[in-house]
Amino acid sequence: DTGVSQDPRHKITKRGQNVTFRCDPISEHNRLYWYRQTLGQGPEFLTYFQNEAQLEKSRLLSDRFSAERPKGSFSTLEIQRTEQGDSAMYLCASSTSDRGNTEAFFGQGTRLTVV
Amino acid sequence: KQEVTQIPAALSVPEGENLVLNCSFTDSAIYNLQWFRQDPGKGLTSLLLIQSSQREQTSGRLNASLDKSSGRSTLYIAASQPGDSATYLCAVSRNAGGTSYGKLTFGQGTILTVHP
Numbered sequence: 130d131t132g133v134s135q136d137p138r139h140k141i142t143k144r145g146q147n148v149t150f151r152c153d154p155i156s157e158h159n160r161l162y163w164y165r166q167t168l169g170q171g172p173e174f175l176t177y178f179q180n181e182a183q184l185e186k187s188r189l190l191s192d193r194f195s196a197e198r199p200k201g202s203f204s205t206l207e208i209q210r211t212e213q214g215d216s217a218m219y220l221c222a223s224s225t226s227d228r229g230n231t232e233a234f235f236g237q238g239t240r241l242t243v244v
Numbered sequence: 245k246q247e248v249t250q251i252p253a254a255l256s257v258p259e260g261e262n263l264v265l266n267c268s269f270t271d272s273a274i275y276n277l278q279w280f281r282q283d284p285g286k287g288l289t290s291l292l293l294i295q296s297s298q299r300e301q302t303s304g305r306l307n308a309s310l311d312k313s314s315g316r317s318t319l320y321i322a323a324s325q326p327g328d329s330a331t332y333l334c335a336v337s338r339n340a341g342g343t344s345y346g347k348l349t350f351g352q353g354t355i356l357t358v359h360p
Contacts (some may be wrong), residue, residue, distance in 0.1 A: 171333055171353055172288070177347050191312075233278065234290060238286070238287045
């Protein structure tokens with residue numbers, strides 16, 4: 130499978146615990162994005178990497194959230210001290226930065242439930 | 245700040261009908277617009293991408309148009325089928341000096357139900 134891969138697909142955690150999600154982008158894509166989607170809403174941007182550099186972070190990304198993309202390949206999104214309001218679908222996408230071909234491709238998402 | 249609005253929020257049609265989904269955006273300085281499909285509990289599948297210099301794109305029974313100056317796009321689905329039932333999302337990326345800034349701003353989606 131050469132698409133965007135996310136792991137795990139589902140995560141149930143107790144409030145206060147830390148969780149980490151992983152995203153493997155399409156191999157030739159240098160851009161990687163994280164979005165969050167709650168029920169009935171469109172995805173909201175969280176953060177964005179070009180290669181290993183984190184170029185933008187949304188104000189939605191509180192200091193409990195941290196994302197990394199070591200070596201410009203896979204990325205991880207960690208949420209510390211989870212709260213019930215963190216329950217959502219976390220989506221990862223990748224694209225190139227080539228002017229003529231910036232189509233974004235999404236993974237299947239990680240569904241987080243905080244109980 | 246870019247805002248994207250999709251109308252209608254939900255649509256239910258009988259099989260075989262042609263239908264139109266609407267998307268509007270407030271800032272016309274976009275690089276491209278993408279239409280996505282999302283099945284319940286799943287990720288997003290890209291349907292069509294329209295560059296800001298283009299007027300339309302077609303893929304099979306789908307046709308997307310773009311009027312950048314008026315901030316509007318439509319997704320036309322011909323001869324709808326029950327398998328088309330899903331949420332359809334449009335998203336725009338900002339033009340950053342002639343290239344895509346990258347991040348997408350999404351509408352809230354249109355929930356489409358096609359019944360047999």
